Amino acid sequence: MSIDFARARENMVEQQIRPWDVLDVRVLDTLARMPREAFVAESLRGLAYADTALPLGHGETMLKPVLEGRILQALLPTATESVLEIGAGSGYLTACLARLAREVVAIERHADLAEAAQARLAAQGFGNASVRAADALDWNPGRSFDVICVGAAVASIPARFVEWLNPGGRMFVVHGHSPAMDAALVHRTVNGSRVESLFETDLPYLAGAEPVPAFTL
Template sequence: MTIDYSRARELMVEQQIRPWDVLDMRVLDVLARMPREAFVAPAHRALAYADVELPIGHGQKMMKPVVEGRMLQALDLQPNEEVLEIGTGSGFISACLGQLAREVLSLEIQPELAASARAQLDATALGTNVRIQTADALTWTTERRFDAICVTAAVDTVPSQFLQWLRPNGRLFVVRGRSPVMEAVLVRADGTTESLFETDIAYLQGAAPTPQFQF
């Protein structure tokens, strides 16, 4: 069976993303054009536009399209901005960020995922302004500052260094808390935090809560 991906993309935007209060036309336009199926493993390609998380290996998953849409809208990226992505994963969000901002640096702890994402970005010609670096964001250091930081996996608590990488007017999107009830938030460089929605996604490697002993 041949899948009409452009039709599936259209339905995803109209039936999933828009009803979940994603109304930013730039974000909707990017999601309506972005070939999500190119970043999904062949075994899951038929589900590329379904309202589900998709496994990408190493215990990580692609977020549901609705969460991706809300995240991109919350960041409110401008064409002249520089973005840090923490957790490249499949490279799909990297490509979306690259369409909305001037430049993207994406950190990925797993070399295989970093290589695969790079290959997909190059194959689709969607990553000309995206640089992928294999690194553990929890131990990575940089003097560079960013207009926006996008964390694509959950943390128990937000690492303080993430906020230090923001420019004075910068903002950070992250999902924090304990499964099964986590909170997506937008944190600004001045420390103000806006609660966006509840969700439940996989933890960033090394950022899960310490197991609590039950007596």
């Protein structure tokens, strides 16, 4: 039995994403057009539009569609802006960001995932997005960006990430301690930065950005 992916995509938008207060027209249009099934393993395509995180290998997961919708709406990149994505994963959110922004530079710690994500983006015709294998905590982009999207949680927000933002730029990041983490938008200001709390969630940690174990006597 073949799956009607177009119908599944429509249902995802109307039954999962809209009810979670994702109402921006550009974001909804992007999600309604992007073939999510093209970014998951063949064996998981039947679950491409399910309200669940999907495994990618190396213990990594593809975010739930509702969370991806909230991230896109929080960041709202424009056609003149540059984006850095930390943790490309499958390349799906990279593609969504690339449809909204001028360019996307994405990094992924696992070389095989980075290569697969780049291939998927090329197959979908995205010439304004690139994925490279790099560890965000041991890498320097050598430039700054208007928008940064961090696809995994951090115990505390790394100062180096904030420094990669252009003045007036913004970064989506989930920080804190599981299971009650804070999804936030960090705004780069002339005098530093300010953190805007968005909603509560729970994500796996970015490798190397986990909480320091507490020792008790």
